[in-house]
Amino acid sequence: xxxxxxxxxxxxxxxxSLTARARAAVPAQYANYVxxxxxxxxxxxxxxxxxxxxxxxxxxxxxxxxxxDKGESGSGGATRLNEKYYKPSIPVKVEExxxxxxxxxxxxxxxxxxxxxxxxxxxxxYPTLLNEQFELIKPAALVVRDSxxxxxxxxxxxxxxxxxxxxxxxxxEAGSGKSALLLQTVSHCLSAGWIVIYVPKATSWMNSSFAxxxxxxxxxxxxxxxxxxxxxxxxxxxxxxxDKITTSExxxxxxxxxxxGTKLSALLEVGxxxxxxxxDVMEVFMKxxxxxxxxxxxxxxxxxxxxxxxxxxLSQDGKELDPEHLKLSKLFLNYISGKSTFKHGAIVAATSDxxxxxxxxxxxxxxxxxxxxxxxxxxxxxxPWTQGLTSVEVPNYTREEAKGVFxxxxxxxxxxxxxxxxxxxxKFITSNGNPRKFFTACAxxx
Amino acid sequence: xxxxxxxxxxxSASRIGFQQPAVARISIASFHMGTRPNAVSVSTSxxxxxxxxxxxxxxxxxxxxxxxxxxxxxxxxxxxxxxxxTGASSxxxxxxxxxxxxxxxxxSAASGFAEFTPVSPEQARSLTQNPILSQLVNxxxxxxxxxxxxxxxxxxxxxxxxxxxxxxxxxxxxxxxxASPILKLTAIKKGSKVLQVPTPMTERQRRRKAIVWIxxxxxxRKGEKQLKDRLASEFLAVVNGNSGALVKKNQLxxxxxxxxxxxxxxx
Numbered sequence: 196x197x198x199x200x201x202x203x204x205x206x207x208x209x210x211x212s213l214t215a216r217a218r219a220a221v222p223a224q225y226a227n228y229v230x231x232x233x234x235x236x237x238x239x240x241x242x243x244x245x246x247x248x249x250x251x252x253x254x255x256x257x258x259x260x261x262x263x264d265k266g267e268s269g270s271g272g273a274t275r276l277n278e279k280y281y282k283p284s285i286p287v288k289v290e291e292x293x294x295x296x297x298x299x300x301x302x303x304x305x306x307x308x309x310x311x312x313x314x315x316x317x318x319x320x321y322p323t324l325l326n327e328q329f330e331l332i333k334p335a336a337l338v339v340r341d342s343x344x345x346x347x348x349x350x351x352x353x354x355x356x357x358x359x360x361x362x363x364x365x366x367x368e369a370g371s372g373k374s375a376l377l378l379q380t381v382s383h384c385l386s387a388g389w390i391v392i393y394v395p396k397a398t399s400w401m402n403s404s405f406a407x408x409x410x411x412x413x414x415x416x417x418x419x420x421x422x423x424x425x426x427x428x429x430x431x432x433x434x435x436x437x438d439k440i441t442t443s444e445x446x447x448x449x450x451x452x453x454x455x456g457t458k459l460s461a462l463l464e465v466g467x468x469x470x471x472x473x474x475d476v477m478e479v480f481m482k483x484x485x486x487x488x489x490x491x492x493x494x495x496x497x498x499x500x501x502x503x504x505x506x507x508x509l510s511q512d513g514k515e516l517d518p519e520h521l522k523l524s525k526l527f528l529n530y531i532s533g534k535s536t537f538k539h540g541a542i543v544a545a546t547s548d549x550x551x552x553x554x555x556x557x558x559x560x561x562x563x564x565x566x567x568x569x570x571x572x573x574x575x576x577x578x579p580w581t582q583g584l585t586s587v588e589v590p591n592y593t594r595e596e597a598k599g600v601f602x603x604x605x606x607x608x609x610x611x612x613x614x615x616x617x618x619x620x621x622k623f624i625t626s627n628g629n630p631r632k633f634f635t636a637c638a639x640x641x
Numbered sequence: 642x643x644x645x646x647x648x649x650x651x652x653s654a655s656r657i658g659f660q661q662p663a664v665a666r667i668s669i670a671s672f673h674m675g676t677r678p679n680a681v682s683v684s685t686s687x688x689x690x691x692x693x694x695x696x697x698x699x700x701x702x703x704x705x706x707x708x709x710x711x712x713x714x715x716x717x718x719x720x721x722x723x724x725x726x727t728g729a730s731s732x733x734x735x736x737x738x739x740x741x742x743x744x745x746x747x748x749s750a751a752s753g754f755a756e757f758t759p760v761s762p763e764q765a766r767s768l769t770q771n772p773i774l775s776q777l778v779n780x781x782x783x784x785x786x787x788x789x790x791x792x793x794x795x796x797x798x799x800x801x802x803x804x805x806x807x808x809x810x811x812x813x814x815x816x817x818x819x820a821s822p823i824l825k826l827t828a829i830k831k832g833s834k835v836l837q838v839p840t841p842m843t844e845r846q847r848r849r850k851a852i853v854w855i856x857x858x859x860x861x862r863k864g865e866k867q868l869k870d871r872l873a874s875e876f877l878a879v880v881n882g883n884s885g886a887l888v889k890k891n892q893l894x895x896x897x898x899x900x901x902x903x904x905x906x907x908x
Contacts, residue, residue, distance in 0.1 A: 277880045280815075282806040331803055611766065611808040618763035639795035640768055641788075 287607045289336045292379065293386055297339055297347050303599030307336035312385045315432040319395050322374040322497055323549065328634060332607040337375050338600050342589055346376060347383050349587075350541055354389075354491045359536035359583075362544075364499060366564050367589035369548035370631025374497050376589055377545045384493040389540075390433050390484055394425075397498040398553055400524055401506035409511070410522065416508065417522050422473035425523070426466035429480070434460055436490060442483055448475035459483060474522050481526060485537040492540035494530055499544035502528060503555035503577050517576055532580045562586040591628035600630075604637045766810050768794060773814065773848065780852045781868075796869035801876060816879040820886040821851035822893045826900065829908045839897040839904050851886065858885035 290296060292306035308316060313335070321329055329335040353361035365373040374395075381393045399405075405421040430437065437459040446453045449472025451465050459480060466476030484492050496502070502524060505515040518524040529535040531542055547553065557573050559565035561581035567573075592600065598619060605614040612618055626632035635641065764770040768778055768791050782790035801809035825846070826837040842850070859868070859875035878884040 275881060275883075277882070280805045280807045280812050280877075280880060284806045331799075608802070608806065611810065613762050615763060617761065621763055638799055639792075640766060640798075641791050641795045 284333065286333045287336070287603070289334065289603075292337070292339070292382055294347075294383060297344060297379070297383060299341075299344055301339045302341055302344060303338065303595045305336045305338045305599060305603040307334045308382050309386055312382045315385055315391075316378075316382070316393075318428045318431045319393055321378070322395050322547075324370075324631065325374055325378070331638070332604075332609065336603070337379055338596055338603070339379075340372070340376075340596050341593065342372075342587075343376060343379050346587060347380065350380055350383065350493075350543065351387075353541035354387075355539055357536045357538055358485075358492065358494070358530060358540040358542050359533040361541040362531060362533055362584050363541070364558075364562055364584050364586050365543070365545040365589050366562055366586050368591075368629065370629050371589045371591055372630045373545040373589050374547065375630070377495055377497055377543060380543055381493070381495050384491075384495075385432075388436065388490065390436055390490055390492045391495065392429055392493070393432070393495045394527075395497050397496050398501045398547075398550070400521070401501045401504075401508070401518060403507040407508055407521065414510075415520055415522050415525070416516065417474050419470040419473060422477055422523050423466055423470035426463050426473050426476055426480075430460055430463040430467065437463065440483065440487055440490065442479070443486060446475075446479045448472045448479060453479070477523065478526060481530070481535070485535065485540075488538045490539075492537045494527070494540070494542045496527065496531070496542075496544040498547040498549070498553065499531070500546045500555040500558055501553050502531065503558040503581060504553070505574075519576070519580070528580050531584075533583050557581060558584075592623075592630055592633060593628070594623065597623050597628055597633060600633065601637065604634075609638045610640070773817065774810075776845065776848060777813070777852055780849060781856065793868050793872065796867075797872040797876070800869050800873035804873065804877065812876055812880055816855065816876045817848055817851045820855055820879050820884070820890055821847040822890050823847065824897055825850070826893070826896060829906075831906070831908070836903050836906070837896065837900045838906060838908070839900060851890075854886035854889050855879060855884070861885065 289305055289307040291309040293309055296304075296306055316335075320326065321335070349361075349363070365376055367373050381391055384391050394400075400418070400421060405418045407416045407418050409416050440459045441456045442453060442459065442462060443455065445455050446462075448462075448465055449469055451469065451472055453462055453465065462476060462480060462483075466473035466480075484490070502518050505517055506521065506524075508516040508521065510516055510520070519528060530537070531544065546555075546558065555577075556565065556567065557577045558581055560567055560573060561578065562584060563586060601619050601622065602614065604610060622633060622636040626636045766774070768774050774794065778787065778790045778794050781793055798809040798813070801812050805812065822842070824839045824841050827840045828835050829838055830836075855875050856872075858878075859871040862871045862874060865871045865874060875884060875886070879886055
């Protein structure tokens with residue numbers, strides 16, 4: 196019977212050898228039949244590694260990602276590393292960045308995030324390019340700058356005022372330290388006991404990476420998973436504070452009923468467990484924390500320019516949706532634009548130049564960062580949301596700040612040249628004091 | 642080997658068919674030896690009197706590289722700054738640096754890779770000024786895209802640093818030294834037979850061979866997509882003793898040993 200397969204034209208046309216063709220010609224049910232003699236032979240041949248017969252398949256073969264046979268150490272189990280070069284990583288000793296240490300005397304010092312704040316910051320990712328620096332030098336630490344001290348004073352003043360009066364957007368050139376200043380603000384407010392809602396990558400809300408569903412009889416769309424993730428993050432960051440606040444009235448969130456007097460952490464738990472209730476949970480939550488005066492709220496949004504340009508979601512007609520058509524983004528836009536307000540709190544946002552495609556011309560014009568021809572037509576649907584935003588420009592490093600950072604990089608062994616004044620000047624001048632370029636100049640020498 | 646070196650200097654001039662002007666010869670020699678052009682006395686003697694045995698490359702008259710001293714200063718500075726927790730490790734570092742200094746002195750007599758006197762200390766690891774790093778950059782560069790090549794080398798250095806917590810420049814120096822062959826095989830025709838004759842190479846040629854082998858070996862790495870990761874892994878593999886580049890070097894050395902009889906042939 197096998198010869199009929201051998202002689203068949205499809206097999207003849209293959210480039211297999213005769214033995215391979217013979218093996219391939221045997222039907223499956225006969226191929227796997229094991230005779231007694233085969234078992235005995237297998238016992239004797241156990242130590243010999245039998246070569247596998249792989250019929251050449253034209254189908255796409257997945258490459259093994261974890262092909263670590265030839266890592267830098269070597270093949271097999273014996274890994275011999277040259278002890279001369281492999282050294283343990285020693286974390287750099289830095290003081291903590293607390294409200295008491297964020298003062299003029301400490302300008303130029305690099306202070307690390309306090310141990311109470313680090314688990315909260317770990318709930319959300321760090322901004323992308325800052326994360327690369329934090330991966331390289333542990334623990335995560337940022338320099339105290341003049342702009343830090345003055346900005347944190349501003350935020351402290353906002354503690355007792357409605358959030359509609361303190362809607363600040365951090366602007367500046369690429370790599371000038373906007374996200375870093377925002378991170379320091381978040382850390383400061385967490386240490387001071389505020390409720391903090393930190394969104395490190397607002398772009399991920401608008402770039403269609405989360406599923407979205409249309410809400411019946413409206414033009415709005417809901418992102419259930421995104422809302423659920425956000426609710427979970429807020430709960431983990433502010434757990435102890437949210438236990439102290441309770442809801443003021445009964446509310447219906449999705450399919451659940453939340454009674455009056457439930458703790459806000461329990462309310463958020465509902466949103467974590469049921470993603471389709473998460474949007475309603477967020478709305479009730481924001482209303483509740485805005486209504487109380489005991490604990491101020493900080494909403495910190497990075498890459499806020501994605502809130503002021505069309506999203507990458509499409510409506511049913513195939514047109515791009517605006518952020519106001521997504522319910523979660525609209526909720527935040529209400530607070531950013533001042534339509535809704537917390538009784539005590541502040542809204543701090545930072546623009547991002549990471550992706551050119553995400554730039555919002557409307558926001559730049561509204562903040563006065565950019566000037567366009569008066570004949571240029573700006574989006575009339577997005578422009579109203581930008582009213583009343585104040586812009587704070589984040590400058591490049593001053594010499595004192597740069598020197599402090601330079602000494603910190605030297606301590607952290609980012610570069611191995613001698614930390615001399617000419618070297619510092621070289622790096623400072625070639626980077627023009629731009630923090631990101633200064634880091635690249637010190638770490639990479641280009 | 643020294644005889645073959647002398648023969649090489651005399652032979653290459655006649656082979657090329659023109660006499661290089663004395664000034665050019667001096668400047669090329671001084672480039673290879675890493676000295677400033679002012680140190681003419683040492684190079685003229687090598688250029689004009691091939692019969693006298695050459696001093697070993699990187700003669701002792703050249704001042705010791707600033708790099709090891711600066712790192713020693715850096716580690717002592719770090720030791721005082723870091724505090725008691727890191728005191729023990731900084732002592733280890735200081736001890737290792739001292740060993741490295743003496744080792745460098747011993748090595749500098751044998752090979753010139755560690756021997757670079759920078760114009761100013763902050764140029765010691767510069768991608769543009771340091772001859773070893775700039776040779777690495779130029780070898781990686783394709784189609785004149787120098788900035789791209791510089792980025793690759795800088796990223797690879799940073800990757801090595803993040804994996805080993807030590808100076809990547811020294812890792813690269815060590816890796817290039819380990820992977821570089823000491824001679825090449827030149828095929829010559831004696832009658833009808835083709836014979837392989839071991840011939841010496843200049844420092845730059847040796848270094849280039851090492852770089853090319855390391856780049857080829859890094860291309861074979863699976864699982865790491867970016868050049869910086871592959872390059873860093875390959876340098877570390879060389880330093881750890883298992884790399885395709887080392888295999889090629891050993892093969893070449895074996896063949897040279899097998900053909901060592903041909904070294905005395907006149908051609």
